[in-house]
Amino acid sequence: MSDSTAVEGAVLPALRLDRLPEVTRALADRADAHDREASFPADGIALVHDAGLLTATVAARHGGPGAGLTDTVRILRALGAGDPAVALISAMTLFVHAAEARTPRWPTAAYAEFLHTAADRPALVNHLRVEPELGSPVRGGLPATTARRAGDHWLLTGRKIYSTGAVGLDRMLVWARTDEDPVRVGSFLVRKDSPGLTVEPTWDHVGLRASRSDDVLFDGVRVPVDDVVALAAPGPATPDAVGGAWGALGLTALYLGVAEAARDWLVGFLHERVPTGLGAPLATLPRFQSAVGEIETALTGATVLVDALAADIDAGDPDAPGRAGAAKLLGTRAAIGAVEQALQLTGNHGLTRANPLQRHHRDVLCSRIHTPQDDSLLTAAGRAALDRHPLAAKDTP
Amino acid sequence: MSDSTAVEGAVLPALRLDRLPEVTRALADRADAHDREASFPADGIALVHDAGLLTATVAARHGGPGAGLTDTVRILRALGAGDPAVALISAMTLFVHAAEARTPRWPTAAYAEFLHTAADRPALVNHLRVEPELGSPVRGGLPATTARRAGDHWLLTGRKIYSTGAVGLDRMLVWARTDEDPVRVGSFLVRKDSPGLTVEPTWDHVGLRASRSDDVLFDGVRVPVDDVVALAAPGPATPDAVGGAWGALGLTALYLGVAEAARDWLVGFLHERVPTGLGAPLATLPRFQSAVGEIETALTGATVLVDALAADIDAGDPDAPGRAGAAKLLGTRAAIGAVEQALQLTGNHGLTRANPLQRHHRDVLCSRIHTPQDDSLLTAAGRAALDRHPLAAKDTP
Amino acid sequence: MSDSTAVEGAVLPALRLDRLPEVTRALADRADAHDREASFPADGIALVHDAGLLTATVAARHGGPGAGLTDTVRILRALGAGDPAVALISAMTLFVHAAEARTPRWPTAAYAEFLHTAADRPALVNHLRVEPELGSPVRGGLPATTARRAGDHWLLTGRKIYSTGAVGLDRMLVWARTDEDPVRVGSFLVRKDSPGLTVEPTWDHVGLRASRSDDVLFDGVRVPVDDVVALAAPGPATPDAVGGAWGALGLTALYLGVAEAARDWLVGFLHERVPTGLGAPLATLPRFQSAVGEIETALTGATVLVDALAADIDAGDPDAPGRAGAAKLLGTRAAIGAVEQALQLTGNHGLTRANPLQRHHRDVLCSRIHTPQDDSLLTAAGRAALDRHPLAAKDTP
């Protein structure tokens, strides 16, 4: 079939980037309801799946479209403009497929099986890393979640927090330590509905409410002994600069989509609102034109920046991943700033829940909480700049 | 000859982008003296010429290197880091050659003659547009400078202000009106040392002092009747979006170069400065690392943005010129902000004239004064965003 | 009795400023529940009444404590730190009493009767001014709400929006026009439970949810013919500079209270949060100390500013009211900025609804929507500065 992609006897949905605008609209129609109820957006995920967007990054060698980061940021910006909760849940799956496309690390059978599922229905996967005691895992340390060897299985016990899309995940890549001596760490592949697996509905955030980033409890969950990704001695994580850049640029694009939705609502409002005393739409006032110009300029700059780095990364530019942190910091600031300015311009209209702007605002505030966070990015960027200086060597004794 | 480019019997200096670092250093060595004396940097211009940078944008069909905007922003960033006055004077010449490469408008003989000069020595050219009474010409209106027909010559009379590099220009493209009925406007080509031409040393700015952007008086200056570029009926200027983008991106790159020089000085200072109480360089303090990170992040983002749009424009992307305004606004803000932060971090050390930072600061403040200015950019960006909305049509009666 | 104040046979609750801390705490305990349910905080209003805070500004000549603006900003800051919805509802009543204390305008009997009610139980009053068609009334124009004369009564018909505390008001001062020729405008005194009066629960804001600033419908509501305040020919409102300053400073203080609550939560969080890798509270890190310092500095400055102007106004300084707009603009920016910074510092912890910071954030964003809004304040301040110049006269033809 010309319209689809074959994978080992299964057929992934064809990638239909041309359907992005309609997907955005359909997601937007349901976003308010999901936000109010903080309900998992299964309907939205289905739409994303149907348009082939959820499997866009499956490698060509696996029968997928092999979309790069350029397409991924385009997809995530569009989904983010519709419903950023759907976009975030989708992003996690896209990132897992993209990582596997770059460097195969899953057990072969496990990935093939997962792709078969993905051909049938929306198949979500996500890394579960964060634990209550730990702070963010990227800053080092052993996980408390522990895999105990029992014959041909691991028994996994622990708690993960901030587990985006937990109730809808087909697979969880649970970062855990073994109880071996010497200890090893890796990502244990847990299937949905495994006995001992419980999702606790702890997520009650101001924003991205439908992302259901709940706690997940593992109480002796069985994982086949080979279903572990990258099991190895603990140590300073080999920095995956390209993977980090996918995350940074992909999520920045997602929140730029939120800001675009806010801008679009604002533009419509300014056209529709005709104060009695003015007799013309607010859109005709220089003050509002200039303010919209600030928003537009910020979003244009951030979008060009993200797109340019995504293209550079797809082209294999070795310097590009090192600039992704700057794009995240500047891009999320631009997105937040744009929505905040829209709020300032619209007074009560922007703050009432009858209009979506306040939701965009609550959502866009979540852009800062994804790692790496601003303070880490700034310190890293500063050290890199300082280290390029000839005198840098002598600072460190 | 492998090292040069032939042009109709003359030889333009070969374009040596590899020499940019040394040119930057050589310009930087002399920048303080030129700033203090507000003296025309003829020595720096000669260096730029020798490295083929001043003729980089001469079209291949004219025997030049035919450099595009990608190379031009690279050149101007490097020159700006050395001496932005040299860079600004050079930029004007580069823009004129680039415009002629895109769309030939000079009289053929006049351009050929100018290229012969450019093969022999640094040959500078600039548009002289601004007049005391007019405000900025891009906002419309007829010039007061008038060309009166006298046989096979025009006699040109008027005053131009902000004429960058005036004392060093080989050619001036003087925007003027004719005394005909109906009136025409165009750029009259004036040669250096023409009788009736006087440069008044009125330029006494806080920054870019060596750019010598003086007043130029024309008192019946003779211009051969054919030496006029684009003589035509006045009217709304055909917007030259690509030319505008060259100016916006080129000058933004120039000031990003200034900011890079400020960052480099700051980084050196932080490595060299070892407070007694600390016993280690300031560079080891998280507070300074984070602050340098802010600067580095801003400059990285702005540089990627400018470079990406320059590449898009070279590739003929029709949407790219429309984004150049955003890059100018964001890029000059980034440049100014970076230098201001460096000033804040260094106290008395940054403000003393014994160190170059205060000069970088005075120079970078000039970035905002080049047209289009921020308020115009914002209003234009806002209107464009508002006009994309379906309701836009009904706003205008 | 030493503990109370006599009023024409009734006894207003004694003003107990010493009880402010406990009232703040009690309100804070219930604020989350009222926010989630968007429920009218009758319990909180009762506490405010019991401590004599709701009648603090009743004039001494009416048997009240006669508190000035100095005490009022202190009260509103404390109430705002507890529950800004309670504070806002209370503020409206305090402002009405204070205005009556400065310049009696109520019918004598009506005010006496209202004070008797206020002696018995929490008696709330508010001006209802804003209408859907009108924009904000301070910018001029006739109200659409109309009073038709019917014998010894007016029959009031219309709709008011943003009617803070509507369901709990004992009295509404409804700004309306008469159907007379020539027309008059004034504030018609409507009692709770009047036939024809309906409160529509339209208020669904992101912040100040418990303020219940609903729509109120009047369908032929009877108002005794004398129960009208300041009935007069329409015209440019006599600017009540002192009354405007009470509103501006009082509401700014209220939101500074919200910001104080946010700061206090942040400080506690930084003391309690001990990252594993750090082994000490976040409060020990210079980065957080400096960030708290930004917040503290902003709040200190804004609080001194508001308090100083309040004292000046109580002292009758004629220049002070003209500075109240600056205090509102700077004070609300400081309050919003402080809470936003706290959000940035605390990531997921600040954004989860398990913690109050996100509520403080949603609440403090409402500070900007009270008139006069920032754009009006800035234009007014700018014009005043420009008009002081000798050349100002010639600008206006």
Added chain:
Amino acid sequence: MSDSTAVEGAVLPALRLDRLPEVTRALADRADAHDREASFPADGIALVHDAGLLTATVAARHGGPGAGLTDTVRILRALGAGDPAVALISAMTLFVHAAEARTPRWPTAAYAEFLHTAADRPALVNHLRVEPELGSPVRGGLPATTARRAGDHWLLTGRKIYSTGAVGLDRMLVWARTDEDPVRVGSFLVRKDSPGLTVEPTWDHVGLRASRSDDVLFDGVRVPVDDVVALAAPGPATPDAVGGAWGALGLTALYLGVAEAARDWLVGFLHERVPTGLGAPLATLPRFQSAVGEIETALTGATVLVDALAADIDAGDPDAPGRAGAAKLLGTRAAIGAVEQALQLTGNHGLTRANPLQRHHRDVLCSRIHTPQDDSLLTAAGRAALDRHPLAAKDTP
């Protein structure tokens, strides 16, 4: 005489606050020349002396006007608006007199003699504290400048930097250590023209050029053995909170004066500038009105803040000195921000040395360099806020 103040046989000039406007104007007339030449403004100091402003803070018990901080900030704001170099030099003398008025620490004869000089002519005095090796003295450490005992004199040797007004000082209070065992530190009183005293004209700053904050070298300068102020064992400086507040508020007022001068120039420019296309002054455009409103609002807020704290300090409020740091940080930011905005609004006109705005800008940037600097203020404010929390005790082991 009714118009003067008697002091032990001498007569200090009468304090004439009513002459502040004319002094401001006279200083402003000469400020540009002093800035260009970086020349000591002896003429301006004479004007300040003649109006009694230089001795305003001499205590009543010494026959002076005994002006408090309220008058001092008023004086310094007015002088700063005229010529901040004159203001800064004067401020140092005012602070010394004020400190002596609060707590007598000078040798009696030495102070009496100094007052006699001050009756005859402008008598300047300043603390010389900073040394090249030391960083700022407020952060602790022993000075390198050393007093060696030789009979009934000390012989003082060392170098001080940033010695404001050095060439014009009648007295220098030179912070130095003795060569005794155990060592003592104190302020050694050096007279002008002492043998061994050399002023090196090292001051070449971008701003406050006429303040001549040069290096001073002491090569065995003789100081009578009793002419030492506060000679004592070294140790953590007893924090002089009130003295610190005088410095913080006084200097902030000075720079607010600079910003007022910038605003006044801007206002005049906007009235005078009539673009051809507009046909009316820029002052009539809402964009400029709003921008002036930003500046005006910032300056109003900062001025009320400084004035309020000055009054509180004069009234002995024990909490007020602790808030002076906030006023310095917010006030200098307001001053710098106001001038920067004026620069942004005026393009080339603001940046040319033909207009004073660029000088105001260079001057106002110096506001940040006076101790305590922003980072110290923020950390101190943050720690104070954190330390108020009940959990604070447990942070420190």
